[in-house]
Amino acid sequence: MFTGIVRGLGKVVKILKEKKISQWEVETSNELVKNLMLGASISCNGCCLTVRNIFRTIFCVDIVEETLRSTSLNTIIVGQYINLERSIKFGEEVGGHLVSGHIITTGVVSDKKELFSNQELWISLSASFFIKYFFYKGFVCVDGISLTIGSIKNNAFCVFLIPETILRTTIGQKIIGDVVNIEIDFYTQITVDSVERLLKVHPSKFINCIDI
Structure with missing residues (x-):
């Protein structure tokens, strides 16, 4: 989970495309990669991705074909900057609103x-x-x-x-x-979605609830 509060920018320094997967290397600040662990979730332009490797201030992520097809990540080129956010920890302030990193x-x-x-x-x-x-x-x-x-x-x-x-x-x-x-x-x-289902299945009951 994330909050929608961007913590820093990352520069895409390498894109390697292999069959149905794209491997990215993203360079960012020391602060943002501090204590970042392999397997951690990180939001890249709103997409929840998994950290595969870390080298100094560069982290690597894999992006599957479906994610590339259904998001704007397929428009990103080397040298471009993206918005980054680490996953939220319990007890931290939620300055924006809760987001999953699943692009609709x-x-x-x-x-x-x-x-x-x-x-x-x-x-x-x-x-x-x-x-x-x-x-x-x-x-x-x-x-x-x-x-x-x-x-x-x-x-x-x-x-x-x-x-x-x-x-x-x-x-x-x-x-x-x-x-x-x-x-x-x-x-x-x-x-x-809940209201739509209720209207479809029990329209009269929904109207009665409104009257009350």
């Missing part, structure tokens, strides 16, 4: 506006089906960053980026057409 879909940056030192970013979902899980002021995780939904229109939503987020993550450098990873809020998904 991707989105495309469709509009970007500069608002003084802030940014307004519009993202169109690649699969419009998932827009039902988006609510005004709800949570969303974009490339591993916990953000608040500012507005929703058709199959797109917007987030507002403060200077701190722009400075400490890669999202401020996104341009129109860039692909990003999207993880919806787990609790919102459970609530929406």
Whole structure:
């Protein structure tokens, strides 16, 4: 589990593709790799990956074909920076919201506006089906960053980026057409799915509950 609070950036220094797997080497800060263990989970642009090897400030991860196909990691090239977060420990502050690192879909940056030192970013979902899980002021995780939904229109939503987020993550450098990873809020998904099932199986009982 993660919190959506990016702890640092990593530079992809090597990508080795072998059959149905891609091996990455990511260079980051001493602080972020301190006490990092083999087999540990680490969020890379929102994707939960497993640390396979560590050498000084470089860690290695394996990315399977399915992950590459269903996320924006297939757009990353050597030299590019990604958002990183270590897995949360019990007792730590949850500054964002709980996220699993399991990407539900991707989105495309469709509009970007500069608002003084802030940014307004519009993202169109690649699969419009998932827009039902988006609510005004709800949570969303974009490339591993916990953000608040500012507005929703058709199959797109917007987030507002403060200077701190722009400075400490890669999202401020996104341009129109860039692909990003999207993880919806787990609790919102459970609530929406539960209500849909109840409406489908017992519509009259649901209406009676509302009347009460």
